[in-house]
Amino acid sequence: MKKKDGTSRRQFLKTAAVSGAGLGMAGALPTAAAPAAETAPPTPATKVPRKTLGSTGEKIPILLLGCAQRFDDKYDKILHRSYKAGVDYLDTAHVYADGWSHKTIVPFLEQIGGRKNVWITSKFPAKPGDVPGFEKGLDTCLSELQTDYLDLFFMHALNDPKHLDPEYIKMGEGMRKSKKTRFFGFSCHGDRMVELLNKAAKVGGIDAIMFRYSFAQYGDLELNKAIDALKKQGVGLIAMKTQDSVPKDQAEVVQFKSKDFNLAQAKLKAVWADERIDSAVSHMDNTTKLKENVDAALSPIQLSMNEFQQLQRLATATAAYSCHGCSQICEPHVPGETKIADALRFLMYHESYGEQDKARTLFNRMTPAERTIEGVDFTRAAAACPRGIDIASRMRQAVDRLA
Template sequence: MSNSRKRLNRREFISTALAGAASVGLLNRLAPAKDFIEAAAPVSPAQSGNKMTERKLGKTGIVLPVVSMGVMNADNPELVKKSYELGIRHFDTAFGYMRGRNEEMLGKVFTEMKCRDKVVIATKIPPPGQRDAQKAKEEFLRMADTSLKRLQTDHVDMIYIHDVSAVENVHPAALTEALAQLKKEGKARFVGFSTHSNMAACLNEAARTGFYDVILTSFNYAHAENKELSDALANAASKGIGLIAMKTQCSQYWYREGLSNVEQMYYQGAIIQSAVLKWVLRHDFITTAVPGYTTYEQLSEDVSAGLNLALSSEEKKFLDDRKVKLAMEFYCRQCSQCASSCPKGADIPSLMRTHMYASCYGNFYQARDTYDGISRERGLETCASCDSCRARCVHSISIPKRIDDLKALFG
């Protein structure tokens, strides 16, 4: 490994990551919840009766406001309640988020609020590791039942296979059988998959067969020039697949790694969030987005974007700013183009996603779970710390630097 790279120790990496996450408000959930929130809760236009733009979710017929809640990073029930009060109706969670506590929190909140029939709940089940198809199906169904129990409901509106990134994994027989069974038994109204990488190919494969009702996909301003992806999204939507966008605000990478301190201060302004969120929502093929907000300010800002999708002159200026475009080079698009660049076979895209959860979201549970999903032969233990790392990002990400960070975290 090159000596020119300074390796952070675990403590340094965690404090850097936490400082970064705190700078974008991701750690406010650690504040004393209720008092903090009520003091900070701004009045949103939604409270005065305005409604967010609504769209139909493909062939499901479900109509949703364009802004939903990605619950992954939130562990504060009051934030969920406030979201509902402000008009949010779709809540996206997963079997693995916060080791199940995320689903449990949602179940408790909706039971207390007696609003289960007014909300749309989506959860994701990870593909089981078993090679035996029957066992994989049974395990998937068992996890789905666990999710329903945690969510205190007899059905979810959408259930996804979590994290599909290869075309051959879009229709695994064991899991499509399990999904069909969940639908038949009334445990899931609609079925789909989530995809973080190789999205265009996975979307096209789903559009080809028509098995899926919905797809949750990464889509954000970093993909602005990715015609293959926008064509695939339009194609899937034209076949009646409901499309939901995640990672819409790119986890703010652009001002954490790409800009000077002065510029970072400038770009921490609220305008960034509304501009990039609106950029996604101005694509009609996207029904709704699930931004992972964790504070009242972020919630209010996201809802306000959903109330008026027109770009203000400031927002236009921001999106046109070359510095913003350059800085977005530091966001890992999960394009998988580095997938075979490590001669030892390390799973670089998954490692880079692990890094994103840790360093940017400050969500070490999710980072750990993502890392645990990488097979042993393709994880950090595989990395031989070569003098000169041959893993290459086709954009501007320093893969060796991020691998060093992960070693500090998990080593």
Template sequence: MKKQTPTSRRNFLKSSVAIPAAITAIPATAHASSKKAEEPEPLPMRKLGRNGPEVTMLNLGGMMSAHNPQYIDLAWKMGIRYFDTADCYKKGKSEQDVGAWVNRYPERRKDAFIVTKDHPKKGPEELLTMIDKRLDNMGIDYIDLFFIHAMGVKEYGEESLEWPKSDRLKKVFDELKASGKTKLCGFSCHDKHLIEYLNAAAEGGFVDVIMLKYNPMMEPGDDLDKALDACHKAGIGLVAMKEMRPFAKAPKTHPKLEGTELTTHQVVLQAVWSDPRIASICSAMENISQLEENTVAARSFSKALPLETRRALGEVAALTTIPMCPGCPSCDAAAKKTEYAFQDISRYVMYYELDGNFEAREEFRNLNKAERDFAHIDLESLRDQCQYRVDYPEIARRSEYYFA
């Protein structure tokens, strides 16, 4: 990680507030060298696994409505160098935004880490032609990382549980990297079988990077912790996502987090960075305020938060109405015992309510009858046993109202 000069959070926030105004003041004809002089240093960096480069410990998600070339440029000027997108984000427009930004500032390409994803539903071999479509959509020659998007049994079938340790996927990944069209390969995952996929990847040893739903309140030694340790020891780069979703409705500050001099959401980020196995956090920062808040958190992070603070964060989550369980043992165990896709449905409702993502309706309608049928599911018991008391009866009701 890059060394940081001492600075108070308050002073840095004051200086970062001025950044948007400074950006608008730069003439469109300014030379690249003068633009560079206006830009702050990149955010602190971490090594992305055995095969990856150093990347900024915060990266810009590509799914939010604010995403456009100007917004990407703002993130760059605030120190972000890692940009995440996918074939389906904004129906392909997100990739085009990234490509337009790259082509406007070609001198930055060597320092930008660009990730996209696709859905090889017919098998891993589809990735070999899908990557050409992704590059064509962005209008660029190569990407830094290519993901199988949302690895999961529902999306790719039971056989996909074996993909991360199979010769079949290894051959595809090797061919993709040999082509020069991508430098690294991996997958993203927020499936109920996440731990199985992680362990398979650790066993296979050829996956470069995994982006996963991360629970900053997990206890040391639990199954997720062990799986992450296995991946880290295998040299797999790990990127966190969905860590902020349970705190979407949390108060800006909370008495249980007094003494940190951080907002609740900054504590969440620093709790994730307290895990040295996590190289970067993918964050869907919806506006300038969130960009400022999150980049301040990255620049001010200097050491791991005490375990007591991370546990206090769990208490805050338990006292807050949260739209999605971050992954407590009770919910994870229940998900494997029932066909009712309550975790996926919670995520769709969250996307719809918090992000205005109308594609969530289509995702819900793609579920089969058993995955949508909660008539014989004790949702009250599911809620009461959840460590964070996610209101599954209410979420089920709202999903039918929004999507059915």
């Protein structure tokens, strides 16, 4: 498919790979050329386009409402405006908003005539080796949402490939058979994400996965191979953390210029341009963000080569401010229990999401040993970090802002 400047995304990616584009993004680039025909918006576009989720046969909107928030239980503008725009897929979890997400979705379900009118995905965390914990977790989600089924149940934020051992796959089959959930899968964004994705492609029994994916990962060879393997197996793929957020002043280092999209919209368009990705979830906690995201989803205009290049320049320029959670690389190089990846994630909530209270709460929930920086030498950890993060300095900022 031709872009508005007459080039195809495949052409751009090929050019970038050959030239290196000065971006340090060696390795395979996505095989995507253009959005699948089924994602083409209706004419005139009034509702967010839909795409089939893996092999489920179900068409879901390409933009999903991230529900890590407490909604207004009388009348919530975000929920209702999303629904009217065709974003009729709620992505929630037992732990979101300290349990308030589930509770405050319930009145909305009544207001729209019942839960059958929306797709509900929920998630539950569990301890390793605890199949009954996940099973109880599904019941807890159903009870809190006051429904007798979910459309999709995720094991939440998996980071241990053991959770894809046969007993868990069997558990998923049982959940589907019981009709408590129509589909089953997991979410992941931690240091073992690629390992998990590869295992999921091998073991089967997983309908869909929500995982970290953004413009900043186009050159990640291993991730791209895993995505290709999952696509081949018909696993539904939902992108999360599409913004690869960095502090605002850093994001402005590359002055993104476009006559069609702002930076946040362009980042979403970049993910949607990858034909392997079925949908992207976005945490939309105000009506401006919702409108911008919906406008981007409705727009038939694709990113130009110049816009892709600007995003890739941004990825390179801000890599040292964007921790990807690969804690197995840096944390073995510090003594004690200091949790670098968690601390930097909470710092991101503070600097980039504007969620100061949440950031402080989560940071202070870590044990003193996990958040200490006193007497810790981060030199070797920083040398190991593939993103070039000045870990000592960023950890100091985390403590100064969040402790």
